[in-house]
Amino acid sequence: MPLLSIRNLSVTFDTASGPFKAVDGIDLVIDSGEVLGIVGESGSGKSVAMLGLMGLLPPSATVTADEIAFEGRDMQAMSARERRKIIGRDIAMIFQEPVASLNPCFNVGYQIKEALKAHTDLDRKARQARAVELLQLVGIPEPERRLTAFPHQLSGGMSQRVMIAMATACNPKLLIADEPTTALDVTIQAQILDLLLDLQKQHGMAMILITHDMGVIAETAERVVVQYAGQQVERQPVATLFDEPHHPYTAALLSAIPERATGTRLPTIPGVVPGQGDRPDGCLFNPRCPKADDVCRTVVPPRQPPALGEALCHYPLGADPRAPGDVPAGFGPDGGFQEGTGRPADIATDLRGDAR
Known part of the structure; x- marks a missing residue:
């Protein structure tokens, strides 16, 4: 129980x-x-x-x-x-x-x-x-x-x-x-x-x-729930989530961690979390999502199975093979992050080193 x-x-x-x-x-x-x-x-x-x-x-x-x-x-x-x-x-x-x-x-x-x-x-x-x-x-x-x-x-x-x-x-x-x-x-x-x-x-x-702070989560938690605009958009064990995020919002949060950055500038998420007066139709993340299409803008997304992080998304990352031209900026060819961008333990160690 x-x-x-x-x-x-x-x-x-x-x-x-x-x-x-x-x-x-x-x-x-x-x-x-x-x-x-x-x-x-x-x-x-x-x-x-x-x-x-x-x-x-x-x-x-x-x-x-x-x-x-x-x-x-x-x-x-x-x-x-x-x-x-x-x-x-x-x-x-x-x-x-x-x-x-x-x-x-x-x-x-x-x-x-x-x-x-x-x-x-x-x-x-x-x-x-x-x-x-x-x-x-x-x-x-x-x-x-x-x-x-x-x-x-x-x-x-x-x-x-x-x-x-x-x-x-x-x-x-x-x-x-x-x-x-x-x-x-x-x-x-x-x-x-x-x-x-x-x-x-x-x-x-x-x-x-x-x-x-995703770095704090990497250091302390066993499981993690990702929330956006009042909704749970992903639920996974922390190690799995850092290795393979399935919701574009989760991937965007992870890409902003300095230890995972691959370029000279940190990626940012355009826009802001919607408030009371600007709630979009369909997926609440669609105005800020590089993957959004007309389905995302009009239809409430389904909850995906646990194998896909229970992501609240029409097109969860890693669900299907993707052509490189279809991959949003900042994501790897498989819809996830590229190799060498840091595991939870690596990020936690880096954070502790910075703190001391």
Whole structure:
């Protein structure tokens, strides 16, 4: 039985211009101890989907799903009180912009101990000791003194460590890390990723890592989901995805990794992720796709079989032999990347070398 199973999750916002579907029918399955990556540009619905799972979206949002099950229990059938017992204890989340996520009116110790008070039976003395222990575990020096610090007195990296301490305070079974290295310098990014992976292994917890950085995915994840404009456009094991992407959007993301670049200039994806007012017909990626034809512009694409990465595409890369003249710029003769453009392990090693 999977730890978390989500089927056909959608999130729709009521706006002044009408309803806007920010997340459109995504599926997720994650097992205990697994690291799942969710990758895509800003505006792909990565964070919104997980905030919908956590019940942290504003009243203007409507969350629907055919199934949301945690350890086999139907979360949609639970009362609000039952859900609160799971959210924050068994499922925890690290948010973007840690400085903004911490309450500026309370010191660090108070905020950590409030999380413990809400989800454990520890008394005041035990909560104090546990808070000190948590700051030690995340590598914060002088933890007793840091408990009295306010968020504005901490650096970005230190604030992120505090957020990780709060999220892991109750030893969750699933940790959702939403862009945990955003706005941090490269050295601190590497330290935070190391910390998250160490904690994940120590506690045996599953982790969903949300990011726009394919290099981070190569270094940390076992499986990866690629999202675009609220839709899942590809789902594969990370090594397979890096070796043979099947959706043109995935291939374009990978081609922008410096370690895979074959020319003097990095390839770019023209255009932007469509918003509420400029959703195209057919495939949502068709205005930016070098492979798009009239079918792509008019017909909603089918979901391909697992052998083709479950790509949401009419013409998945690698499905059929292609003539060199039909191959989009930046792709190899078989519709994939050319040899020698880097494997996940190579990219991870290069990133670590740069960080140090």
